[in-house]
Amino acid sequence: MVLSTAAISQQLIPIVGPEQVLLLSETSLLSAPEQIFDQAPLPTYIVYPRTQAELAAVMAVAHQQRWRLLVCGHASKLHWGGLTQQIDLVVCTQGLQRVVAHATGDLTVTVEAGLSLAALQAKLAPFRQSVALDPAYAETATLGGLIATRDGGSLRHRYGSLRDMCIGITFIRADGQSAKAGGRVVKNVAGYDLMKLMTGAFGTLGVIAEVTLRLYPLPEVSTTVVIGGTEADITALTRTLLKSTLTPMAVDLLSAAAIPSGTVEGELALAVRFQSVEESVVAQCDRMFQLSQGCSSCTLSGDADTEFWQQLTQQFWQAPQPSALVCKFGVLPAQSTPFLAQFDRYCQQQQIAGWGRIYAGSGTGVLRLEQEGIGKNPSPGVEWIRELRAHCQNAHGFLTVLDAPPVLKRSLDVWGYPGNALASMKQLKQQFDPHNILNPDRFVGGI
Numbered sequence: 001m002v003l004s005t006a007a008i009s010q011q012l013i014p015i016v017g018p019e020q021v022l023l024l025s026e027t028s029l030l031s032a033p034e035q036i037f038d039q040a041p042l043p044t045y046i047v048y049p050r051t052q053a054e055l056a057a058v059m060a061v062a063h064q065q066r067w068r069l070l071v072c073g074h075a076s077k078l079h080w081g082g083l084t085q086q087i088d089l090v091v092c093t094q095g096l097q098r099v100v101a102h103a104t105g106d107l108t109v110t111v112e113a114g115l116s117l118a119a120l121q122a123k124l125a126p127f128r129q130s131v132a133l134d135p136a137y138a139e140t141a142t143l144g145g146l147i148a149t150r151d152g153g154s155l156r157h158r159y160g161s162l163r164d165m166c167i168g169i170t171f172i173r174a175d176g177q178s179a180k181a182g183g184r185v186v187k188n189v190a191g192y193d194l195m196k197l198m199t200g201a202f203g204t205l206g207v208i209a210e211v212t213l214r215l216y217p218l219p220e221v222s223t224t225v226v227i228g229g230t231e232a233d234i235t236a237l238t239r240t241l242l243k244s245t246l247t248p249m250a251v252d253l254l255s256a257a258a259i260p261s262g263t264v265e266g267e268l269a270l271a272v273r274f275q276s277v278e279e280s281v282v283a284q285c286d287r288m289f290q291l292s293q294g295c296s297s298c299t300l301s302g303d304a305d306t307e308f309w310q311q312l313t314q315q316f317w318q319a320p321q322p323s324a325l326v327c328k329f330g331v332l333p334a335q336s337t338p339f340l341a342q343f344d345r346y347c348q349q350q351q352i353a354g355w356g357r358i359y360a361g362s363g364t365g366v367l368r369l370e371q372e373g374i375g376k377n378p379s380p381g382v383e384w385i386r387e388l389r390a391h392c393q394n395a396h397g398f399l400t401v402l403d404a405p406p407v408l409k410r411s412l413d414v415w416g417y418p419g420n421a422l423a424s425m426k427q428l429k430q431q432f433d434p435h436n437i438l439n440p441d442r443f444v445g446g447i
Contacts, residue, residue, distance in 0.1 A: 008045050011065065015057045020048040024090060029075050034406050035320045036070070038083035038441070043070065046090040052112070052170070052178065052209045058091060059207060060176025068437050071203045073114055073142030077149050079320045080402040081202050081442040082414050093144055096209060099123060101184060107215040110168065110184055113144030113208040129215045132159035134250075134309065136317035144208040150200030154250035154273070154309070157361040159216065166195040168212030171205075174433040184212045197428070203439040204447050205432040219249075219275035224305045225288045228259060228266030229295035235337040238270060238360050240291055242333075246284050249275045252312070253365075255340045255356035257347070260311050264296040268340055270360070273309070315355060316366050322375030325404035326368050327388070331397035333363040339395055343367065343388070350384065363397065375405035382411050389416050415444045 012021050024030065024046045033042055049055040062069055067088040072078050074094055096114035103109070104127050111120060117131065118139045124130055134153035135146055145151075147169075152162045159165070168182035171194075181194035198205060227237060234253065241251065250273040259269045272288055274281045285299060300308050316326065331339050336358045347354030347369070358365035367388065374381040381404065389399040401414040422445045429436070429447045441447075 007065070011061045012045075012047050012058065015061070016047060016049055016054050020050065020095070022046050022048070029072070029092065030078065030090070032079070032320055035079035035403075036084065037087065038085040038406075038410070043087045043090050046092055048092050048095045050095040052096065052172070055091075055093065055096065055207060055209055056172050056176050056178055058176075059172045059174065062089065062091075062437060063175045063435065066435055066437065068440055071207050071439055073145040074116060074140040076137040076140045076142075077145055077151070080149060082446065083406060083409055084439065084441045086440075091207065093207065093209070094142060096144075100210060101212075102127075103184065104129065107217075108167065108184060108212055109215055110210065110212040111143060112210050113147075114142050116140060116142050117146060124215065125218070128218045130218050131213055132165065132216045133162065134313065136313065138313075143211055143213075147199050147208055147211060148201065148203045153313075154252050154359055156359060157251050158247070158249040163196045163199045165214045166199060166211055167214060169195045169198055169208065170210035171198060172207040172209055174206065174435065174438055178209070179206065182212065202443045204429060204443045205438065207438070221278045221281045222249075222273065222275045222301070222305050223281050223285055224271055224273045224300045224308055225285055225292075225297060226259075226263045226269060226271050226300065226308070227288075227292045227295045227297045228264030228269045229292075230267050231337055231341040233295050234266070234268040234270050237292055237295070238337060239334075241270075241272065241288075242361065244287075244291070246287060247274075247276075248284070249273045250309075251360040253336050253340055253358040253360050254312075255344050255354070257344070257353065258312070258315060258355040258357055260308055260315075263298050263300075263308070266296055267344070268337060271308070271312070273305070312357070316357060316368050320403055321370070322405050323372050324368060324370045325374070325381055325385075325408060326366065326402050327385070327399050328364070328366060328402055329388075329392050329397060329399040330362070330364040331358075331392055331395035333360065335395040335397070336360055336363050336365075339391065342391060346387070346391075350380075352380075352384070367399075374408060376407070378405070378408040378411040381405075381408045385412055385416075393418060417444045 049058050069091050070087045071091045093114040096112035098112045100110040121130055132155045134155050135151040150162055170180045252271045254269040274284045340356045343356045353370040355368045392399040
């Protein structure tokens with residue numbers, strides 16, 4: 001069903017005003033719709049609610065009319081996950097940008113979900129506090145989008161996952177009713193833990209409107225030690241580091257191609273970031289050098305430290321390209337270095353460009369592969385995914401395709417979920433969204 005002009009004017013304009021209901025074709029928000037929608041017709045309109053009350057009213061109307069909705073913030077990750085289709089209306093939450101409460105002494109902040117992470121970090125900087133996340137597309141990604149996609153980054157090693165940082169949430173149900181869970185203090189046990197349920201659900205269970213997050217003090221000093229070596233060297237060093245008393249903020253394993261130029265060389269590399277007071281950072285870096293004797297190493301501080309991590313992030317998270325695919329994966333932490341080495345050998349055998357990165361403490365990571373032509377002929381890409389997914393599953397892990405040419409996504413199951421929880425997921429979807437109007441087809445099993 002494509003919404004008519006009459007339907008829009010009668011139902012949405014009285015709620016948000018005429019200036020907040022726009023033709024999708026007249027906006028630049030979804031600049032590459034082929035990366036999001038499976039087939040025509042595309043939705044005609046996009047609505048921008050400015051308050052949580054307006055968002056709830058829009059959702060109530062959509063529920064009554066059975067409109068299928070695509071919900072987004074700044075649309076930085078809409079090309080992740082499965083392709084959607086038969087969408088009637090795009091709902092954009094970027095108008096919800098209030099900082100509701102900032103408890104500086106308790107190290108918590110409550111904000112609306114349309115605020116970008118970069119904007120929030122800028123507001124927190126004068127208080128020497130921050131949200132401990134370094135996700136993809138950090139400049140544009142909204143907090144609601146980060147929670148919906150469970151996108152955290154390397155800092156998870158020290159601070160835990162995004163699920164651990166979210167201590168309160170307000171979301172709008174599919175029927176337009178507002179629901180809350182958690183609270184605004186860290187020690188809170190009120191209600192069901194819906195924060196964890198909403199985190200990583202790709203917006204299929206409700207529209208996140210407001211979140212309360214833990215904060216952390218900004219570090220005094222940040223320094224990164226990069227070590228390159230053979231697979232055996234890096235395996236042994238990683239094992240020793242993770243068992244030691246050192247307290248790094250990030251521990252990333254890098255394939256040979258992913259090692260930023262001008263740092264180190266080797267079959268693999270280990271990037272270890274320390275952030276604390278200066279004396280602690282210096283002592284821990286010295287200890288790191290002692291552990292890595294015999295390997296190639298370098299130290300990056302100040303701007304060089306910041307640029308290293310920015311370069312590493314940009315290497316994997318670029319705008320969608322017809323020659324590239326990006327996968328999120330996980331293996332047992334003990335299998336991390338063997339898997340990366342195996343990935344490098346596979347890319348060499350297949351004569352494709354490939355970059356690999358694993359967060360060593362959790363065994364999760366990112367793969368990026370590029371080869372001209374896969375946007376037209378998906379067969380090689382499908383075979384790569386099948387083989388790499390088999391390697392991950394043999395290591396008791398998983399592999400999910402986030403970003404890929406649409407023709408490739410149509411040729412395989414992007415989620416590849418082999419577990420036994422799909423029936424429970426579908427039951428939850430039925431309870432939260434019985435008419436399947438929220439971000440349909442984007443999540444596991446076509447949810």
